[in-house]
Amino acid sequence: MPPLDPLNKNQAWYQTGLCNFLENKPVQLVRTVECEAYVLGAGQCGTVVAVYGGGQAYAVEFLSVGGEMAVLTIAAEDLAEVGA
Numbered sequence: 001m002p003p004l005d006p007l008n009k010n011q012a013w014y015q016t017g018l019c020n021f022l023e024n025k026p027v028q029l030v031r032t033v034e035c036e037a038y039v040l041g042a043g044q045c046g047t048v049v050a051v052y053g054g055g056q057a058y059a060v061e062f063l064s065v066g067g068e069m070a071v072l073t074i075a076a077e078d079l080a081e082v083g084a
Contacts, residue, residue: 020055021048026082027060035072038062045082
């Protein structure tokens with residue numbers, strides 16, 4: 001299977017709408033999430049840095065998690081566009 005390319009809109013996973021967020025796009029949490037020893041509050045904003053499973057989960061960079069930067073894997077259903 002070829003690697004997922006978020007810029008290739010001809011791939012089946014993109015056409016079915018599975019990939020909601022592309023890399024380098026801002027997102028926000030829709031609920032409080034506990035992940036990798038961090039607790040992130042609803043509304044916390046981050047930037048997508050990788051797409052997993054055609055959009056089932058995302059690596060998201062958060063800049064102020066306890067005063068530090070963290071890249072965490074977040075399920076798609078826990079994310080929304082910034083301002084949504």
